Amino acid sequence: MLAIQKKRESPKVEAHALPCRLHHSGHIDTRNRWKPESQVDGTSTVYFRGRKLRGRTIKLPEGYEGHILKTTETRLPQNEPLPQIPPEDANGDDDEGEEDTLVDVKVVEDIGTFEHITVWGHDAVPGEEEDPYARGIKEWIGLAEAIHGSPTERHNTDTGQKV
């Protein structure tokens, strides 16, 4: 299991989703080499590793905030109460019940929060309907609202790879 450790003052960050998989995870210095430029129509352009990327910035819906999360190998301190998985079925299988009371909980670090995410496409602005990020945000929130059944309640949505 995972536990998100929310910081009281989570720093505001810019979220960018790149159209490639970068074999790197962690901090990078964006000061000199990452210079997106906004166009009049609200899209942006940036040059990245020799390629021209075109971006669309999506604002998260009202009442939601984005978080950059990082899984860690740190275990949740033992003095805090461990979440217990209640046996769902009294007649349940024996082999499933063994580890029910002791669950390994690992910390997920909250690196920053964001209200916008810029989704980048190689040489083309990602489409508002086809783009998996835009669609994901819309559909996940729709799903979350539906299954939790309480439209006034606030939910957080987690997303994003960071640059």
Next chain:
Amino acid sequence: MELETSESQQPDLDLETPPSPSDIFIAPSISRGQILKGLSYSYFSPLPTILQQNSSAESSEPQKCVLGIDEAGRGPVLGPMVYATFYLPTELHESLLAEKYHFNDSKVLTPETRSSLMRTLCTTETDLYASCGWAAKLLSARDISADMLAPTPYNLNAQALDATVELISGVMERGVDLEHVYIDTVGQPEAYQRKLEKFFPGVRITVAKKADRDYPVVSAASVVAKVTRDAALEVCWEAYAEQPADGNAVEKEKDKGADKGWGSGYPSDARSINWLKANMDPIFGWGTETRFSWGPAKDMLEGKGAPAGADWPVDDDEDTMKMTDFLVSRGEGSNQRDELANWYGTQVTEEIF
């Protein structure tokens, strides 16, 4: 994309290396701001006075002109590729350019001679200034890279053809009556000539190898191209010399390369390759001065030994993307059984039934 020409050409690195900064003539074709931003642009000189007078005269026929086109900086991994054009009345072609000023292929003129000729051309009181017009189109390294690495690549030959057409059209739009156009080429002259004849049906076009040696107007264009390219590369270099001392990687590496600079920018020049190695950011590579699409740069950033490779989708396979792809990248380093991937539950297996 492979180098198309330079490796077989084996440039003379001494002649290709820009002269020391104080010797470089900064022609009006140099726009510092646009070069530093990595923009491509073109510059056209004012119409020479000899042609202006002619166009206002009532009865006389417009003066027939010759025009030459040549390029500089096709092969290098650093700096822009420059296409230049030069034009003047046909009757002055040999007498002014060959006999009086001894224009020749820029590759056999010294950097000092090239700079001096360009300076004369840009000085208002001279006969060169009064009789000759010129223009340059700078294709930035940033744009060359982006075009060659685009999902539908726009290759260097197509970029070259478009630059050539833009220059000829630009001169014609200024009212110059072109009689004969001479173009230097490194490729197949016949095919290139046929393409250009379609763009300019009324103009006699000669595309030839070594045109920069054989036709003075192309020699002059080669000088304009080379002087512009050298000065543009110098502007790119200043950007590194002026990096703020904020202790980051760029600053550190600048010191290593500062005494020798980055040489000619050709991949065959060890100074250029060493500079690329010393100044590569593992994530971003280099700045707007570098052609990422060139073999040596591409290998360093994305080859086997690269510190941070990147996978770019070959096809548009977004349909097969999983929801969990949004959460965590599953690169080689990351946990195989990442728990976030199962955040919304794992798939139901058959054993459960």
